[in-house]
Amino acid sequence: MSIAEAGEFGLIGRIVPRLGIGETTEIGPGDDAAVVSTPDGRVVASTDVLVEGRHFRRDWCSAEDVGHRAAAANLADIAAMGAVPTALLLALCVPTGLDIAWAEGLADGLAAEAGLVGATVVGGDTSASPTLTIAVTALGDLRGVAPVRRDGARPGDILALAGRIGHAAAGLTVLSRGFRTPKLLVEAYRRPAVPYAAGPEAARLGATSMIDVSDGLLQDAGHIATASSVAIDVHRDAFDLPDQMRDAAKALGVDPYQWLLAGGDDHPLAATFPPGAALPPHWRPIGTVRSGDGVTVDGKPWTGGSGWDHFR
Amino acid sequence: MSIAEAGEFGLIGRIVPRLGIGETTEIGPGDDAAVVSTPDGRVVASTDVLVEGRHFRRDWCSAEDVGHRAAAANLADIAAMGAVPTALLLALCVPTGLDIAWAEGLADGLAAEAGLVGATVVGGDTSASPTLTIAVTALGDLRGVAPVRRDGARPGDILALAGRIGHAAAGLTVLSRGFRTPKLLVEAYRRPAVPYAAGPEAARLGATSMIDVSDGLLQDAGHIATASSVAIDVHRDAFDLPDQMRDAAKALGVDPYQWLLAGGDDHPLAATFPPGAALPPHWRPIGTVRSGDGVTVDGKPWTGGSGWDHFR
Structure with missing residues (x-):
């Protein structure tokens, strides 16, 4: 009907x-x-x-x-x-x-x-x-915790990530090229696996800033950097590249780090923590906060696209 | 730009x-x-x-x-x-x-x-x-008051209305026929004058049910009647017919009570109050609650359209 x-x-x-x-x-x-x-x-x-x-x-x-x-x-x-x-x-x-x-x-x-x-x-x-x-x-x-904003990151903090990243962007590329597999990536695009509990957990662990990565890690880390008046350096080696992602990237002629660093839709959480914070393993350190401004990858500007603009 | x-x-x-x-x-x-x-x-x-x-x-x-x-x-x-x-x-x-x-x-x-x-x-x-x-x-x-729902009207209650009604619907008809006046009606369509303070006031005055009239009085009174398992009779004589509305209705060949009883967009508030409730003058009695079901106008079914369906 x-x-x-x-x-x-x-x-x-x-x-x-x-x-x-x-x-x-x-x-x-x-x-x-x-x-x-x-x-x-x-x-x-x-x-x-x-x-x-x-x-x-x-x-x-x-x-x-x-x-x-x-x-x-x-x-x-x-x-x-x-x-x-x-x-x-x-x-x-x-x-x-x-x-x-x-x-x-x-x-x-x-x-x-x-x-x-x-x-x-x-x-x-x-x-x-x-x-x-x-x-x-x-x-x-909020259940009594202070809200974690974007503007509290300080030089010396650790940037950490909870949740899957790059999978949904890879799934979107796969679908847009007319394929339906690898299933891991396509399903990640269709159904995000958001680490919801990691948000309140980060607040309790003393996160100084936090953001949901919806438009790409570099762009969203950039929002933290701008709001906090700091520089953020992301460490490329901190990211696992699952076999299916590596294979799909090769087959499609795409740099898989473009998915990891600039892809959206997975909605992992990125947060900064004071140096020495004892983080559970699902909060993986992926970068560092320094004085300055802007976001770099291993100390250099990222030359791929940085994320999604909903009007372009 | x-x-x-x-x-x-x-x-x-x-x-x-x-x-x-x-x-x-x-x-x-x-x-x-x-x-x-x-x-x-x-x-x-x-x-x-x-x-x-x-x-x-x-x-x-x-x-x-x-x-x-x-x-x-x-x-x-x-x-x-x-x-x-x-x-x-x-x-x-x-x-x-x-x-x-x-x-x-x-x-x-x-x-x-x-x-x-x-x-x-x-x-x-x-x-x-x-x-x-x-x-x-x-x-x-809510500032400490109990929320006023749609399901508390009881036989014997008075139906009362706060705010302008029929004006926006008349303005919409005027505009849709290619006219730009009367200004009173056209401006009512463009800028509703919602009696916001009358809502908390009705709660404090003991309103047994309340609704915002967005899709037409008869339809929205019908939501109260259905939720409360009562009948509501609306009294046609209770409505003022401003000169500009009467003149526009005549010029356009429209029954002005169709605007008053079935027109939306003014967002007045309709509420039921226990019999004998002392209402300030801006809450005008416009009907009565009885046992039974459905909404009538002066005891009879309304034969015009009753309101707005956003898919028809």
């Missing part, structure tokens, strides 16, 4: 039962607004939007995949402040001819990804539009 | 300085997420999306008008729960050829409307898109 046939309230009636009710949800979907408890006394909030043809293609990702990706992009922003996500809100703009099953799949993906951190979709809005567009807002709770 | 020429960070750099910083804003735009204080211990959150060609036309509304309308649609949802708005987040999808001045005007309109209630824009996201789309999320604080 198309969404035009179902109508606005038919669509909402099909989506809402798939969303569940979270522990912090006092009022969920169905009223003018949701009410979510904020035990910390502060709420962390972030919005990200995905536009068909720009952030996803329906022939490359299932509806569930797009739901996972839309939720992950937002939940990672909450984690990158040191907070625990609690709720999502969804603004869904759909072509009226779209099958309602696609919207149901999207809701399932959103709910499943949010469920990984105990969050739920608490509200939203829908409209017809020529362009399939998914805007998600995530809310989170 | 077009947005493509400015680039993503150029656009953000032009918008952010226009937004101001609110009293409840601990971290505003520029980090992974915003942090907003929630003194009540709960946050109220709602999302609404406007799509060009469906919710607005650039030849009928200035960029500032669209900003006012986008903010008002969301802030009214927060007020309709009995809460005070604190913050907005913006997801902005724009054709790359759009002049950056339009985005600046939009930001000015959003900030000005939010400023009416002491709220500010604390974060957001931007993307290129073939379809100009504005998704706004509003946050609010």
Whole structure:
């Protein structure tokens, strides 16, 4: 059945039962607004939007995949402040001819990804539009920790990374060249594996700054460098190059470090820690903070592209 | 300058300085997420999306008008729960050829409307898109009152309305027929005058249910009737018909009660109160709650259209 046939309230009636009710949800979907408890006394909030043809293609990702990706992009922003996500809100703009099953799949993906951190979709809005567009807002709770901003890195700090990097960018290149394998890379693009718990953990470990890597490590490290008025040097040897990535890069004629250093969509967390901080192994040191400005790789400017501009 | 020429960070750099910083804003735009204080211990959150060609036309509304309308649609949802708005987040999808001045005007309109209630824009996201789309999320604080839902109306309650009604719908009809006057109606469509303070006030006055009238009074009263398992009768005589509305209706061959009873976009608040509640004059009684189901006008079904479906 198309969404035009179902109508606005038919669509909402099909989506809402798939969303569940979270522990912090006092009022969920169905009223003018949701009410979510904020035990910390502060709420962390972030919005990200995905536009068909720009952030996803329906022939490359299932509806569930797009739901996972839309939720992950937002939940990672909450984690990158040191907070625990609690709720999502969804603004869904759909072509009226779209099958309602696609919207149901999207809701399932959103709910499943949010469920990984105990969050739920608490509200939203829908409209017809020529362009399939998914805007998600995530809310989170700091649970008593101070939010970790971008502006606290100091010379001498260690830059560390938690989570997979370069995989999604490699998967995107693979898909854009018409291939469907290696599965590791394509699946990484379709379903990010975000280290959500590493965000609050970094806050407790004394991180001086943190960011979610959504547009490429060098670009996002650059945001920390600019906000903190420091220079950051990234160490190329710190990155593992999985066999499948190395092989795909060779077959496609791509420098795999372009994926690792400038690729987005995996949403690992990058944070700076004071020298000597005792980091668990999943926080891998990948660079150092110095005085100065800008981001270098092994002391030199990176000559590949540095990341994603959503208007170019 | 077009947005493509400015680039993503150029656009953000032009918008952010226009937004101001609110009293409840601990971290505003520029980090992974915003942090907003929630003194009540709960946050109220709602999302609404406007799509060009469906919710607005650039030849009928200035960029500032669209900003006012986008903010008002969301802030009214927060007020309709009995809460005070604190913050907005913006997801902005724009054709790359759009002049950056339009985005600046939009930001000015959003900030000005939010400023009416002491709220500010604390974060957001931007993307290129073939379809100009504005998704706004509003946050609010209950300041200790219980949220007013849709499901508490009881037989014997009075239905009351705060704020302008029918004006925006009349203005939309005027514009869609190619006219630019009467100014009262056209300006009402361009800039809603939402009675934000009436929301928390209704909560304190003991409102048993409340809704923001965004899709037409009969449809939105129907949401209260359904959620509360009651019937609602609306009294036609309770509505003032301003001269300009009467004249425009006559000139255009429209039943003006269609604007009053089924028109959207003014965002007045409709609430039910226990019989005998002492209401200030700006809460005008417009109907009664009975046992049964459905919404009637003077005891009879309304034969005009009842409201807006965003997919038809």
